[in-house]
Amino acid sequence: MVPALMMCALQILLLQTPDGSIKLDRPLPVAWTDYVMQYDDGTAYWMAFAGSVRGVWFNAEDFYGGGISELLVNHLEFWFYHHASYPWDTQFFYAELWNGDDASGPSALLDQTSVTAAHYAPCYANYPSPILTEADIWGLVNTEMSTGGWPSTLGDNTPNTVNHSYYMSDEYVWTPWIVQGPTANDFLIRADGAPPGWDLGQSTWGSIKGLYCR
DSSP, X not given: OOHHHHHHHHHHHHTBOTTOOEEEEEEEEOOOOTTSBOOSOSEEXXXXXXXXXXXXXXXXXXXXXXXXXXXXXXXXXXXXXXXXXXXXXXXXXXXXXXXXXXXXXSOEEEEEEEEEOOXXXXXXEEEEEEEEEXXXXXXXXXXXXXXXXXSOEEEOSOOOSSOOEEEESSSSOEEEOOSSSSSOOOBSEEEEEEOTTOOOTTOOOOOHHHHHOO
């Protein structure tokens, strides 16, 4: 192998995490939306294809304070990245909404919708009627239509104060998605949800990481 090719291969290798996630060539801004629940910090650094299922656990208390027992969820939002060196074998995935806390993991499937992924653009699982959920929910990318965990999910580069983003390689074990420890970074998976009767509008304090973890 000629030196230039060796250096190129080495650089690619060094930009991979143990789970196979790949650092982007440059950070990419991802627009914030006032009304969604999100833990990512609004900047994409990584594309991840770890595990067969990837997801984010949302705790309503983080966004609306204590005493919340239910949410009405209008849609889930996902961001992906299609790198020429790591082509997808399919654009299709199942967007899943589950009840479940961090201790139990996803415990009750509420909706499974087939969605077509797009490169560096928001992709939605829209619900004709808002879905009533518990206060703890999971938004998942199920890649069972792929042979290699595609499409690749975007993630940020800022560890959260609590693990919220996980991937699963089998049906029993959920692993925090950690690219720089000690706690998990976050996938760009977001949820449009609010307690019944709550007019979120512009009153939201937005992303927790946007305020506390930059």
